[in-house]
Amino acid sequence: MPDQSSARKLVPIDSELYSQYRGVNRWAVIVGISKYQYSNLNLKYADRDAEDLYQLLLTPNGGSFQADHICKLTNEQATTGNINRALRSFLKKPAREDLVLIYFACHGSPDPDRPNNIYFLTHDTDRNDIAGTALPMEDIDRALKSILHSEKVIILADTCHSAGVSGGIGGRRSVVDDSQLMNRFLQEISRSKGGVALLTSAEANEVSFEDTEWGGGHGVFTHYLLEGMRGAADRDGNGIVTIGELFEYVRDSVKQATGDKQHPLMGPNAYDRNMPISIISGSNIPQTAKFNQYQHQNSQYLSQNRTSVLVDDLSSACGVDYRTLQKFLITKNWQEADEETNKLIGKIINQNRIGIKGIPCQDLWTVDQLWMKYSNNNFSLNKQHQIWQSLVEIEDRRWKGLFAQLGWMSEVKREFAGFSLGNQYLEMDNTIFYQKDIINAQPAGYLPSIAKFVASKYSSDSEKGRQITYLFSRLSECSFNK
Secondary structure, three states, X not given: OOOOOOXXXXXOOOHHHHHOOOOOOEEEEEEEOOOOOOHHHOOOOHHHHHHHHHHHHOOOOOOOOOHHHEEEEEHHXXXXXXXXXXXXXXXXXXXXXXXXXXXXXXXXXXXXXXXXXXXXXXOOOOHHHHHHHOEEHHHHHHHHHHHOOOOEXXXXXXXXXXXXXXXXXXXXXXXXXOHHHHHHHHHHHHHOOOXXXXXXXXXXXXXXXXXXXXXXXXXXXXXXXXXXXXXXXXXXXXXXXXXXXXXXXXXXXXXXXXXXXXXXXXXXXXXOOOOEEEEOOOOOOOHHHHHHHHHOOOOHHHOHHHHHOOOOOOOOOOOOOOHHHXXXXXXXXXXXXXXXXXXXXXXXXXXXXXXXXXXXXXXXXXXXXXXXXXXXXXXXHHHHHHHHHHOOOOOOHHHHHHHHHHOOEOOOOOOXXXXXXXXXXXXXXXXXXXXXXXXXXXXXXXXXXXXXXXXXXXXXXXXXXXXXXXXXXXXXXXXXXX
């Protein structure tokens, strides 16, 4: 099936649909095992499948999961003990209203002596003692019933679905001929908790294929899972990929790509088909390409690659409308743009139960790329973050050093390079100058003044410093300057 994500023109996202989930935290457990303790179990691309899904989840396309909200275990990390900790400890964290994604790319097998007992084969599984060393699927069932509170759960299983390890197209993720038992148990797991959306990689008596023909080396199931989340599954063109759209796209694409030899299977229970799983911006280039571009973009907006950004990305993870900010920046109305930025960020902080720490990466990226683009790379959060990282962490002096370099203190020492701070740095200048020639008149990174806006809400220097540290820590978590 052709990749649709880069070929068709997308419309702006359906903000009404996305607003249903805008305050939802997202969590994931991702397991991918290619290298086993017993090398005769090795797979080729399961670890890469897991890694690429992890990277996608961190982007706006994948839902802007926070890195500390994802437990990723690949190869040697994916032991029975570590996966059990993920299921029993990590999954205690999500709240009832949060979204949880559980993904396995590995072998699965029944116990040869007790075929009704089904296991995921972990890195340290002894093939001669599956019952004593592998991960019982019952552990996932128990985690869903007694550990996990979330009512929005997605299970994606790209596991072995037998019929031998040789022949056919590409490689097969298989150990024994008992895929019917595997699927039946996974479907029973999905029934154990209301609202679980289950998609397994193949039907009974089928294998799950992996080969270089799919994305240069992926399981065919995960290849189309990733393509679907990147935009190919957005069949109604509303800018949102829902669970229903994604599952149907993966099912149909895998069936066609394998010549009807593999049929992904949806779980039997009811779930919310309209649950958003990924968000597409109003641009006709793949969102993941835009994300990678952002990661290295300090100079890219000024290079020949600037023409590849055909439409500004105005994406928001919490329903914020950035069109007014965009208009002010295009027309170089710096004061209005700065005030609009602070208003919008203040709104996000106020509606988020954990304040600054909860500002979505997607919104920070949107604000930054707009400022960077229309100031010709002079004003941005990225510039401010670079300065912040260059400063020594000493009590409450770091934020004052930042403000001094940005020209936000009442007396600024232009040769400032360290922390020999005197009393002249104790007072914050409450005035921001928006002169016509501001780009040449003020230091790089002078705007937007979000950090100063945040500091103005507190009276004590220590609290100002604490809140500004939260802001720049959040920028680090969102991969600024990486």
